[in-house]
Amino acid sequence: MNELNVKNMVCDRCIMVVKQQLANLGFETSEIGLGYVKLKQPITEAEKKTIATTLSSFGFELLDSDRAKIIERIKNVVIQRIHHEEELDLKINWSTLLAKELNLDYSAISSLFSSVEGITLEQYIIRQKIERVKEFLFYDELSLKEIAYKLDYSSVQHLSTQFKKITGQTPTEFKSQRLGRGQRNPLDYI
Template identity: 40%
Template sequence: MLSNYKIFIKGMVCERCILAVREVFRELNIPVVNITLGEITTVSALSAPDIAAIREKLEPLGFTLLENKKTKLVRDIKELVEQVYSGSYDFPADFRFSDVVTNRLHKDYNMISSVFSEIEDITLEKYIMEYRIEKAKELLVYTDENLSDIAFKLGFSSVAHLSRQFKSNTGLNPSHFKEIRKSKLSLSGKTGSQD
C-alpha cells in the first residue's frame, strides 16, 4: 500500500491560492486528498513528468513547488530502476544495483534503501523485482522475444531464475503470458513474427 504523498508549495497565502492550486491539480487529473496553505497531499507519489507539469502550471500563478528531499530521492531511485531495467541496459558480469545507485546518487545504500521503504512502504529490492516482472510480462505479451532473451535483458542470472521469480510474484508461469500474446495475435489475424 502506497502512503499519501505531500507536496509543499511556496507562495500560497489565502483561500484563493488554495482554489487556484486545486484547479491546477484538477486540470492535470491528479487526485488530491487535502490542500492547505503551502501543502498538498495526493493519493500516491507522483512521477517526474507529473512534478514537471505541476511546476509548469504553478509558476505562472506565482507559486513555487518545493519538494521534500526524501520524496525526490525516491523519485530519482525509481528513474534509475527504470533506466537499468528498461531492457537495454548493458549488465556487467559483476552487476549489483546497489553499486549503481550509490555511484549515481552519491549516497549510502542502507540510507537509500531505508528512505525508499519509509516513503513507498515496500523494500527497494521488492520494488525492483516487481518492476522487472512487470517488464517481463510486457515483453512476453507485446514482443516475440524468447524467455532467454528477456531474462538477459532484465538482468536475471538464468531463465530458471526469471521463471521462479515470475511464478513467485504472479502465481503464473511465463508461458501464460506467451499464450495471451498468441490469443491477441490470432484475434488480430497476425502471425507470431509480426507486430
Template identity: 40%
Template sequence: MSAALPIPTAALPPAAPGTTRLYIRNMVCPQCLRVARRELEQAGLHVEAIALGAADVRPTTPGQPLPPPEQLQAALHAVGFELVDDPRDQLVEQTKALVVELIHYTPADQQPLLNYSHYLSQRLGRDYAYLSHLFSQREGLTLEKYIIRQKVERAKELLSYQEATVADVARQLGYSSAAHLSTQFRQVTGLTPTQFQALGPGSAGRRSLDDVVR
C-alpha cells in the first residue's frame, strides 16, 4: 500500500543550521510535496523539511556543496516547478502558499476567525498594503482577486460532491451568505454555483491551483 500523501502546510520552522531554504513555485498540493521531495533527493539532497512553496535541504554527504542552481532548476522544471531566487518573488510565493493552505487544506472549524488581510500580515510579518502592492506588481493580478479565485476553485471542489448545498459551501468558505458566494462565483466562472453543480462531477473544469493566478 502506498504511503498517505502529506497534508500540505505553508509553515516551516526556521531553517535548521546547515540547511538551505529553497523557494519553489507551483508546489500547491499533497502530490506536489511528494514529487518535489523525490526530485530534490535524486539531485543529491537530503530534504530536512518541506511545505507548500518551500523546502529546507542539505547535501546528502556532509561537507559537499549544493548542486549548482541550474541543475536544481532543470530537475524541478522538468516536473512543473521552478526555483524562486528573487526575495520579492519569494514573498509572493509565500503569500500564495498561505492562501492555498488556508482555503484548500485547513478544516473550516480550524480556520482563524480573521480577515485575510490581517491573517496574511500576521503570518508574513509585513504590512498588508505592501503585500498587496507587491503581489499586483509581480503577478499582474490583485491579491484580493487571487483570494477570490482560490475560494471559487475550492467552492467548485465542494460543489462537485453533489450533496453539498450552496449555503453549506458558503458557510465553510466564510462567506456572509450564499448570495455573496454566488455573486463571486458567477463573476469568475460565468455560472451560478447551482448551474455549475447541475453539470455533474468533473464536467465543468476545475483549474490547477498553480494556474489560478493566470
C-alpha cells in the first residue's frame, strides 16, 4: 500500500504540512493533493500507524473505510471548486461534476453524504459558498455584485438571502462588524 487518504487536507498549506511531516519521517511522495498522498514506496502497518500519529497532532486523520474516503473526496472536490478556483463555472452542474469526478452514481453519492454527514450535499455546497463569500467580504476587494457573479449566484438578492439564512446576518451587517473578524469557519469544520 502506498496511497493514503487524509481527512482535513483542505488547502495548499495543509498539503505543505503533510508533505513536510512525511519527509521528516523519511517518506517521499510521488503525488499529493487535497485529501490524498501517494508515496514512492509501500509502507507497513507499523509505518502507517506512525504516520497517523504524526499527522493527527496537526489535525489530520488517515481514512481507512471506503465510505470515509468517498466523503472526503466529495468534500475535496467541492472545496477545490469553490475555494481554489478563480471563478466557478457558471454552468456548473454539481451532480454531474461529482458523479464524473468520483466515477459513481450521483444518487449514491448524495445518499451516502447525507447519511454520514447529517446534512444534504446541497447544504454542504451552500455552506462552502457562504464561507467563500465571508472571505471576500473580509478582504473587501469585491462588490457584492462581483461576489455573486464569481460564485455563480443568480443575483445579489439570492446571495444575500442565502447568506442571511446561514449566518443570521446580511452581508452588509457581517461586513460592518469589523469586517467579520472572528466569524469565519475553518473549511474542515463546515
